[in-house]
Amino acid sequence: MPSLRQGLALCLLVPGLAPAMPAQAQPLSGPAVAAARSEATPEARSGSKPKPDAIDTEHLFGFTEGADAGDAGEQEVVLDTVTRIGKRRAGPGPTGYESVSTKFGYQYNPADHLSVELGLFGDHHRVRNVLDLDDRNAGTFDGVSLEVKYQFLKSTTEHPFGVAIETRPRFARVLPIEGRGADIFDFENVLQFDWQIVPGKLWYGGNVSFDPAAGRQRGAGEGYRSSTLTLSGVLITKLGDSTYLGPELRYLRGYDGTFLNRLSSEALFLGPALHHRFSEKAWITLAYSPQIWGRDTGPALSGREFGLNQFERHTLRVKAGVEF
Secondary structure: OHHHHHHHHHHHHOHHHHHHOOOOOOOOOHHHHHHHHHHHOHHHHHOOOOOEOOOOOOOOOOOOOOOOOOOOOOEEEEEEEEEEEOOOEOOOOOOEEEEEEEEEEEEEEEEOOEEEEEEEEEEEEEEEOEOOOOOEEEEEEEEEEEEEEEEEEOOEOOOOEEEEEEEEEEEEEEOOOOOOEEEEEEEEEEEEEEEEEEOOOEEEEEEEEEEEEEEEEOOOOOEEEEEEEEEEEEEEEEEOOOEEEEEEEEEEEEEEOOOOOEEEEEEEEEEEEEEEEOOOOEEEEEEEEEEEEEEEOOHHHOOOOOOOOOOOOEEEEEEEEEEO
16 A cells, blocks of 8 residues: 555645656655645745735724734824714703814834834813813813834735734823813723735724823812723725725723723714725825714713713714825
């Protein structure tokens, strides 16, 4: 039976040569076996290594962030505005709540798959006749952030999964809901992952975020402690040459206390996410996310619709950037 075993081994190592081999072929030596294995791989036959996914997923997914982090030496300027609209009415008469937060960011990649971004924030709050909030209409500079992201796994044509982690320490000068002056240290951490379901056509992106914040209000001197847990997922498909569109689902839980101590609100958001590339280097991302379900845990709000104590009825994001 030696000749039969030898023939089977040759078929496994070099399938394309099996029909042409004589029955009494001699066993391959160690170097010959290694060469045969190398030549049998798709990469060797094509003369290339697995290629990275041509689509940069970092800004592809609306509120959800993609796992891509870029290559060494790349730079980017980003303008990112998030508008939150709608709180619970305090009483009769006109009411309104709008919070607009804008970040101007400069991003640099000191190494492959590692990005560092410095951000400057502006804030504007317009509050009128809203439950538990003082009326106000004011805008101000709202601090700085330093975002560091490392991509552990890069999506390629052979391996369609990408994974990254990002940490976002930030000093803020305004309470995010009330709009009053404060000194707050925020330390968000985000696990980011994406998957090419159909290469070049369909992508899934997901995030898991933990965002603790602590500080003190100015003037009154009252302490501030909060934390937010966010789970998000989005399915994006390619429309035409440069446009991408799909639904995005987000689940948020807001807590009193910096380590998820006491649940205050929870909310579910569902809406469309759109990404368009004007050129290889310029792009825009739009996302609209209305709250479709939620609740507040306070006894006075038990049974009332939506979670509006820590979240809003509508959220809109407009994000644009230029790479160079």
